[in-house]
Amino acid sequence: MKKFVVMVSLLTACLPAARSQVFMTRTGFIGFYSKTPFEDIKAENNQVFAAIDAGRRNIAFAVLLKGFVFTKELMQEHFNENYVESDKYPKASFNGSYTGDVNLNKEGAYHVTVKGNLTLHNVTRAIEESATMEVKGGKLSGSADFLIKPEDFGISIPSIVRDKIAREMTIHVRIDCTPK
Numbered sequence: 001m002k003k004f005v006v007m008v009s010l011l012t013a014c015l016p017a018a019r020s021q022v023f024m025t026r027t028g029f030i031g032f033y034s035k036t037p038f039e040d041i042k043a044e045n046n047q048v049f050a051a052i053d054a055g056r057r058n059i060a061f062a063v064l065l066k067g068f069v070f071t072k073e074l075m076q077e078h079f080n081e082n083y084v085e086s087d088k089y090p091k092a093s094f095n096g097s098y099t100g101d102v103n104l105n106k107e108g109a110y111h112v113t114v115k116g117n118l119t120l121h122n123v124t125r126a127i128e129e130s131a132t133m134e135v136k137g138g139k140l141s142g143s144a145d146f147l148i149k150p151e152d153f154g155i156s157i158p159s160i161v162r163d164k165i166a167r168e169m170t171i172h173v174r175i176d177c178t179p180k
Contacts, residue, residue, distance in 0.1 A: 021104060023052045023140040023177030030063050030173050034166035041075060041165065043068040050175040052133075052140055054104055059114060059142070061175065062093040083155050084121055092120040094127075102133050102140075109134045114144060120153040143174045 028048030034041040045068045050061035065086040070076040080086040096116015103110070115128040131144035147168040150157055157165050 021054045022180045023054065024180045025050050025175055025177045028061060028063075028173070028175035028177075030061075030171065032068075032172070033170045036164055036166055039164040041070070043070045043076070043079065045069070048173075048175065050142075050177060052142065052175075052177055054102065054140060057097050057099070058095075059098055059116070060093070060095045061173070062091055064091050066090065083150070083157070089120075089122050092118070094118045096127075098131065098133070100133075102135065104135055104140070107135050107137075114142075118148075120148075121155050123153040125152055139176060139178050141174070141176045143172075145170060145172050147171070 026049050027046055028050040029044065029046050030048050031042070031044040045063055047067045048061055048063045050059070052059050065084050066080055068076065068079065070079065094116055096114055098112040098114045100110060100112030102112065110133045112131050112133050113128060114131045116126070117124045118127050119125075125148075127146065127148075129144050129146040131142055134141045134143075148171055149168050150165070
């Protein structure tokens with residue numbers, strides 16, 4: 001009887017984990033782009049930590065802002081010192097969930113809606129965007145494109161350079177996660 005109680009206890013403890021499969025990466029990608037008649041700005045970061053809990057349909061990522069690499073070194077310096085103030089606010093993060101059916105047992109691309117909170121420059125904003133999740137080779141990948149306005153996150157752009165920076169930035173997120 002004692003063995004039976006121990007076995008039932010172990011099975012009960014394992015059930016939530018069995019229903020929920022977590023996928024993770026430390027090499028996700030976030031890029032942002034700004035195009036104006038005066039200047040194009042492109043920055044990319046390949047050191048994004050991301051996790052997808054497929055059972056609970058939760059998704060989260062975090063990125064260190066100093067990890068963004070720009071095409072021009074001066075842009076990178078201005079980004080970190082003057083705009084996002086990465087010494088004071090070192091990371092951006094997203095916590096949320098997705099809706100839509102993703103069958104982990106069937107390879108293919110699935111359209112989902114991602115909804116949650118994006119925190120940047122110590123300002124948190126709710127976002128809701130379309131995204132694509134793909135099941136392939138035992139991995140779960142996600143990608144989305146969306147727009148943000150720097151002012152929505154308390155990032156002020158001086159008037160002297162306002163025409164060189166787009167009012168809305170295109171953000172591209174791509175994460176390729178493996179099961180954990």
